[in-house]
Amino acid sequence: MNNSQLAKIRQNLGFIGRSHALDQILRTIEQVAATDIIVLINGESGTGKELVAKAIHALSHRNSGPFIIVNAGAIPEGIMESELFGHEKGSFTGAIGQRKGYFELADGGTIFLDEIGEMPLETQVRLLRVLENREILRVGGSVAKSIDVRIITATNRDLLEAVHKNQFREDLYYRLNAVNLVVPALRERREDIPLLVEHFATTFCNLNRIEYGGFTSEAMNLLVDYNWPGNIRELKNFVESIIVMERGMSISGSAVQARLPVPHVRMDAHLPVHINRSNEELEREFLYRALFEIKNEIAQLREAVLGKYIMPGRRLTAGPSFERDLVNLTGDSIHRIEDETEEIFPTMEQMEHELIYRALEKTGGNKRKAAVLLAISERTLYRKIKEYDLPF
Ligand SMILES: Nc1ncnc2c1ncn2[C@@H]1O[C@H](COP(=O)(O)OP(=O)(O)OP(=O)(O)O)[C@@H](O)[C@H]1O
Ligand SMILES: [Mg+2]
Numbered sequence: 001m002n003n004s005q006l007a008k009i010r011q012n013l014g015f016i017g018r019s020h021a022l023d024q025i026l027r028t029i030e031q032v033a034a035t036d037i038i039v040l041i042n043g044e045s046g047t048g049k050e051l052v053a054k055a056i057h058a059l060s061h062r063n064s065g066p067f068i069i070v071n072a073g074a075i076p077e078g079i080m081e082s083e084l085f086g087h088e089k090g091s092f093t094g095a096i097g098q099r100k101g102y103f104e105l106a107d108g109g110t111i112f113l114d115e116i117g118e119m120p121l122e123t124q125v126r127l128l129r130v131l132e133n134r135e136i137l138r139v140g141g142s143v144a145k146s147i148d149v150r151i152i153t154a155t156n157r158d159l160l161e162a163v164h165k166n167q168f169r170e171d172l173y174y175r176l177n178a179v180n181l182v183v184p185a186l187r188e189r190r191e192d193i194p195l196l197v198e199h200f201a202t203t204f205c206n207l208n209r210i211e212y213g214g215f216t217s218e219a220m221n222l223l224v225d226y227n228w229p230g231n232i233r234e235l236k237n238f239v240e241s242i243i244v245m246e247r248g249m250s251i252s253g254s255a256v257q258a259r260l261p262v263p264h265v266r267m268d269a270h271l272p273v274h275i276n277r278s279n280e281e282l283e284r285e286f287l288y289r290a291l292f293e294i295k296n297e298i299a300q301l302r303e304a305v306l307g308k309y310i311m312p313g314r315r316l317t318a319g320p321s322f323e324r325d326l327v328n329l330t331g332d333s334i335h336r337i338e339d340e341t342e343e344i345f346p347t348m349e350q351m352e353h354e355l356i357y358r359a360l361e362k363t364g365g366n367k368r369k370a371a372v373l374l375a376i377s378e379r380t381l382y383r384k385i386k387e388y389d390l391p392f
Pocket of ligand 2: 049050114
């Protein structure tokens, strides 16, 4: 593929960036799109896995057919099979009518199975059967139906590691891994950051009729140096919120500095490294460190809630409580409130939002680890991420 073909794909499919890594991704997309080969996309949260899947579909002969996105991490386990493969009337309590599953809905097109690493083992068995026979059987059904669907999967987990831990079927892994496309983290292609910033900033300003004052070079350098654990999604969110906050002014280095998440003091940098320890000991230490860091974070959180800064993941449309925070941002209103001994107290929702954001930030967007940190199920975490519209 020559450079002008690459440029065309970039433009048509919405890929911004000039890095060698992105060029490689686009080349692979173009190569695999022409066939029906199964593609497994790996990459951290927010790196563009969904965009890659869409691009493969858009460049394939299936592009006039459906593109169905299924997030295996977000579907409750109990209904996973009926969601994927459909069900017949009366096949289980609550199955009032018959229903087509996502595979049937994707017939003639592409199904994108996102967060495939979260698929329960029993469902993996059924999926393998679908791949082998190219037909599906609805839950409670007796007649198989043949389907013509291209499968693309994605995960931010190391699936091979999941195989070793018996959490993912080895046979399915090899089946899904026919072509493996790895989307690198944004910090591994920093040269794309200025282009992405300009793109997100100008698009956002045009859409919202905001005059765009640009970023100073100092501001841009800070953005290029930052690690972006939530990758491109986090960068986009950051650019949009800082533009709103700076209201069309040229964005300075200090404005960026003030809003970039506070860098973490890494506990493990200070603690000695031990080897030859049992898993149990390691786990205990991990929990201990996590608690230690959470304690630190609560202090930072208190500052955030008292209005010293607005956390980057916060939605601007959060309603009355957000407006209240904005009032608290102006220094003298804090005084006023203190004078009236009216205590500023965060809502449960604000605390939860902040904690979840920080857990994801700490784990580089790894939802499984963040769920462990927060002691909630991964499914609950997915629901909360959606609810708070977090950039992970
Ligand atoms: N190269 C790119 N140029 C412009 N925008 C991009 C690029 N890559 C990703 N994006 C944008 O970044 C956001 C995140 O991308 P996407 O949803 O594809 O990530 P993801 O890897 O699927 O994330 P997750 O693992 O959290 O589901 C989207 O708004 C997407 O359009
Ligand atoms: Mg995605």
